Amino acid sequence: MAKKFKELVEILGGHRVFIQTHNFPDQDAVASAFGLQVLLRHFGIDTTICHHGVVERAVTANLVADLGVEMLIDETDNDHTAMTKDDYIIIVDSQKGSGNIDDLIGEEVACVDHHPTFVTVDDYKYMDVRIVGSCSSIIADYYRECDVDMPESVATALLYGLKCDTKNFTRGVTDFDVEIFSYLFPKSNQQQIRKYQAAEIEYSELNALSDSLRNIEIYNEVGFAFLDFPCKEGFIATVSDFILEIDLVKFVVVYTRRPNGFKFSVRSEVDELDAGQIISEALKNVGSGGGHKSMAGGFADEEKILAMNIDFNKVIQNLFLNVINKVPPHGLTIN
Numbered sequence: 001m002a003k004k005f006k007e008l009v010e011i012l013g014g015h016r017v018f019i020q021t022h023n024f025p026d027q028d029a030v031a032s033a034f035g036l037q038v039l040l041r042h043f044g045i046d047t048t049i050c051h052h053g054v055v056e057r058a059v060t061a062n063l064v065a066d067l068g069v070e071m072l073i074d075e076t077d078n079d080h081t082a083m084t085k086d087d088y089i090i091i092v093d094s095q096k097g098s099g100n101i102d103d104l105i106g107e108e109v110a111c112v113d114h115h116p117t118f119v120t121v122d123d124y125k126y127m128d129v130r131i132v133g134s135c136s137s138i139i140a141d142y143y144r145e146c147d148v149d150m151p152e153s154v155a156t157a158l159l160y161g162l163k164c165d166t167k168n169f170t171r172g173v174t175d176f177d178v179e180i181f182s183y184l185f186p187k188s189n190q191q192q193i194r195k196y197q198a199a200e201i202e203y204s205e206l207n208a209l210s211d212s213l214r215n216i217e218i219y220n221e222v223g224f225a226f227l228d229f230p231c232k233e234g235f236i237a238t239v240s241d242f243i244l245e246i247d248l249v250k251f252v253v254v255y256t257r258r259p260n261g262f263k264f265s266v267r268s269e270v271d272e273l274d275a276g277q278i279i280s281e282a283l284k285n286v287g288s289g290g291g292h293k294s295m296a297g298g299f300a301d302e303e304k305i306l307a308m309n310i311d312f313n314k315v316i317q318n319l320f321l322n323v324i325n326k327v328p329p330h331g332l333t334i335n
Contacts, residue, residue, distance in 0.1 A: 002145030008090075008110055008126045009043050015088040017045060020108075022094040022101045023053030024233035025071070027060055027196075028134045029093040031161030034069050035139040035154045036092060036112065042148055047090070048072060050083075052102040057234040059196055063160070066192070067153055093135040096121045098290060100297060112138055114165075118280050118290035131292070133169075133177035136161030140180045155187035160196055167241065171269075171294040212239045212254075216246075217317070222324065223249040224317050227256035233263070237297075240265040251275075253320050255300075262305065262316070264289060264298040272327055282319040 019037055021029035033049045040047055050072040055061050064071060083089075087106040094101040096108050097119035110126040114135045130138055136158040143150045162180060166173045169181070208231060217224045223243050227236065240254040244267045252267040264283070268275040275296040279289035286305055289298020300316070308315045 002142065004128065005142050005146055008128075009040070009045065011109055011125050012040070012045050012088055012090075015086075016084075017047045017088045017090065018083060018104075018106055019047050019049045019090045019092055020094075020101065020104060021049070021051045021071075021092055022098075023051060024100075025051050025053075025055055025060065025093075026057070026234060026237075027063055027157075027164040028136050028161035030055075030060060030063055030067075030069060030071075031157035032092045032112070032135040032139045033071075034067055035136065035158050036090065036142070037069075038151065038154050039139070039142055039146070039148060050104070052104070053233075057232060060234070063157065063196060067157055092139075095119065095129070096123060098288075100299075114138060115291055116276055118276070119288075130176070131174075133171075133173045134162040134165035136165070137177050137180040140184055141176075144180075144183055150184075150187050152187060152189055155184050156189045156192050159184040159188040160193050163193070163197070172292050208235065209239065209242065213243075216243060217313075218248055219317070219321065221248060221250040222321065223252045224313070224320075225252075225254045226313055226316075227254065229256075231256050236263060236265040237295075240267045240295075243267075244269060251324070253316070255316060257302075258299070261287065261302045262300045262312070264296075264300065266291070266296045266298070268294055273324060278320065278323050278327075282323045286319070 019033045021033050037047045037049060049069060055064060083104055083106045085105050089104060089106040089108045090110040091108055092112050095111055095113050095117060108123050111124050112128045112135060114130055114132045116131055117129060128138060140158045162177060166177060208229060212225055212227050215225050225239060225243060236254055236256055240252045243249055243252045250270050251273050255262045255264045264279060266275045266279045274293045276291040276293060279296045279298045283289045283298045283300050287298060287300035289296060291297055305312050305315050
């Protein structure tokens, strides 16, 4: 067994273990949790996958169903599985304090993630954070290092998670991800992956996508879009990806209302404009945010936004444009 993964197995021994994803798990989160669950079972450790929110996108729900993944909606689903303060939690595809994952009653002893660290915590006994294309890549690497046979279902899920988070190897991809692709490809079911990729935009979202495009405001290649209708977490990301395809846009901020605040999805195709750092700085006094250079997310408190000006769109635009203006030469001219 690889030395680093052996550390995790030793920490978990003798404890009831939960694997927690972020609140609205996407394909990478589901695949990572499932792959880690199967691998830990190989070493005699049973786990329960949980999350606090809901699986919103149909394609993610289909992945869960096809894999036969059992995912509890937080720690209180029923008396038999209710989490206690003595239970151990492994966080995957997120980090404690990141704003997209609730603090459950158990003890967060481990974190496996591929996002930069914006909130430092000292709780973990094991932490494996690598700035790579997907969390699925890290889980696949555990199998490779431990020389454990990987079931086709796991390989298919991990490869699909890798393709989704790198947008088919067009963003955030590293040499490590390419190595993992070569490792996973012959083990996976390509027909199944094609089925998932063919259904990533839901029919019910087409009208909403059209409405969102009419709300775009562009300030010298920085695009803003307020989605003034109820929409799923994953759809916000879909819109931001779509807007970035527009030739006049190099940096995108998409946001929508949530109870007590605004949910954000940010994208960048300019190396000098780090999406994770920019959203973290822009929202530091009104909320929180973080992520990768090319993609990030966050949340802002509505009261704090409105306290600055009743025109929340103008407030949000200024928060981001003020940060972008401070970045060294980046190829965009912001007025």
